[in-house]
Amino acid sequence: xxxxxxxxxxxxxxxxxxxxxxxxxxxxxxxxxxxxxxxxxxxxxxxxxxxxxxxxxxxxxxxxxxxxxxxxxxxxxxxxxxxxxxxxxxxxxxxxxxxxxxxxxxxxxxxxxxxxxxxxxxxxxxxxxxxxxxxxxxxxxxxxxxxxxxxxxxxxxxxxxxxxxxxxxxxxxxxxxxxxxxxxxxxxxxxxxxxxxxxxxxxxxxxxxxxxxxxxxxxxxxxxxxxxxxxxxxxxxxxxxxxxxxxxxxxxxxxxxxxxxxxxxxxxxxxxxxxxxxxxxxxxxxxxxxxxxxxxxxxxxxxxxxxxxxxxxxxxxxxxxxxxxxxxxxxxxxxxxxxxxxxxxxxxxxxxxxxxxxxxxxxxxxxxxxxxxxxxxxxxxxxxxxxxxxxxxxxxxxxxxxxxxxxxxxxxxxxxxxxxxxxxxxxxxxxxxxxxxxxxxxxxxxxxxxxxxxxxxxxxxxxxxxxxxxxxxxxxx
Ligand code: DSN
Numbered sequence: 001x002x003x004x005x006x007x008x009x010x011x012x013x014x015x016x017x018x019x020x021x022x023x024x025x026x027x028x029x030x031x032x033x034x035x036x037x038x039x040x041x042x043x044x045x046x047x048x049x050x051x052x053x054x055x056x057x058x059x060x061x062x063x064x065x066x067x068x069x070x071x072x073x074x075x076x077x078x079x080x081x082x083x084x085x086x087x088x089x090x091x092x093x094x095x096x097x098x099x100x101x102x103x104x105x106x107x108x109x110x111x112x113x114x115x116x117x118x119x120x121x122x123x124x125x126x127x128x129x130x131x132x133x134x135x136x137x138x139x140x141x142x143x144x145x146x147x148x149x150x151x152x153x154x155x156x157x158x159x160x161x162x163x164x165x166x167x168x169x170x171x172x173x174x175x176x177x178x179x180x181x182x183x184x185x186x187x188x189x190x191x192x193x194x195x196x197x198x199x200x201x202x203x204x205x206x207x208x209x210x211x212x213x214x215x216x217x218x219x220x221x222x223x224x225x226x227x228x229x230x231x232x233x234x235x236x237x238x239x240x241x242x243x244x245x246x247x248x249x250x251x252x253x254x255x256x257x258x259x260x261x262x263x264x265x266x267x268x269x270x271x272x273x274x275x276x277x278x279x280x281x282x283x284x285x286x287x288x289x290x291x292x293x294x295x296x297x298x299x300x301x302x303x304x305x306x307x308x309x310x311x312x313x314x315x316x317x318x319x320x321x322x323x324x325x326x327x328x329x330x331x332x333x334x335x336x337x338x339x340x341x342x343x344x345x346x347x348x349x350x351x352x353x354x355x356x357x358x359x360x361x362x363x364x365x366x367x368x369x370x371x372x373x374x375x376x377x378x379x380x381x382x383x384x385x386x387x388x389x390x391x392x393x394x395x396x397x398x399x400x401x402x403x404x405x406x407x408x409x410x411x412x413x414x415x416x417x418x419x420x421x422x423x424x425x426x427x428x429x430x431x432x433x434x435x436x437x438x439x440x441x442x443x444x445x446x447x448x449x450x451x452x453x454x455x456x457x458x459x460x461x462x463x464x465x466x467x468x469x470x471x472x473x474x475x476x477x
Pocket of ligand 1: 106165
């Protein structure tokens, strides 16, 4: 198999290089760079060669707006096979009544979910007419009323600096403009979700949509409790599980921690801990299925059939016991990483983790998130800066660095390697000095890394990376 994969990529790069050699070169260089760095971005992973190869085919050339068996274009019989199989695998993997595998990204999946909730729950006689194809009966005044009804709904989601996502009602995002929004945060003392506070806010605000899920919260969520809150106030519970879908698929999050049976609608990406192709998906209870199905062309462009095919392959991989072992290791490794920091006196938001994320508060090193992110990159450690709750440095400079274990766990890193990663990160940050502005104030961006630190850390990282090579059998000729 290794030689087949090596030949496939070697030959593909030759073909690409014969047309635009710089793209072939950049593709080779990207592999070399990914192989040579510690990838700790919590939302990234390394998809399998089978998933990657599935994306490079002529399915890319086919338009297929609509749904399986109901397309706006002729000749979609093979796309139908692909989409039906991807959806079937997704339903089985997540125990979902309905799966829509067309969204191109997580934001697209969330837009489809918003659309379906509005279409399903806004009580308007005009809406009924619109859905029943009597669109021509609507006057301009009717449309104005409909716009008003659609545009005056309420959404309650987790704030960005507490760990929520832009699309959970963050004001600058369209979700914070199309809805009247309010945000819930975390307990200022513990950094943990306070369900009583969420419930109190929901009772007062009475949202149509309660959004749960996160991009930077290092803890599990009790989705049964979130559903109770939603039911009490008559809200739809929408869970965005983009970050932890792999832990759900791998049966690490079960019972009340599994969002799918509790949420009316669950959205996800497919490329983070789930380790599939870059894309999105919506899982829904039956009552929302028909409206979710209208995602394309209501809010989505034509489906990416080559990516849907790769989703089917990734879901087939995620059904295996080896994927379940991987998912458990992702969570175990996050604990090892957190313990590695705590034993070296670093500060973590919430004091630890029980998912795949560790959120390091870098103010104790006298740095902003931006300075820490840049210094770490100089030493070959790829992370992203991230807000911490009530962040004094705002969303651009931030006070934190978000770290995740999915990618390096795919490479085979375990407890000892993640302890070493914590040691290397602490070494870099302890040896980074905050710069000053021209006016002599502390800078939020400039920094100076101590002499020799980057080389020393890179050499130690190389030992870990060499022990756990990325795509070990893949040799480009
Ligand atoms: N970009 C994704 C993440 O890093 O969490 C969310 O959009």
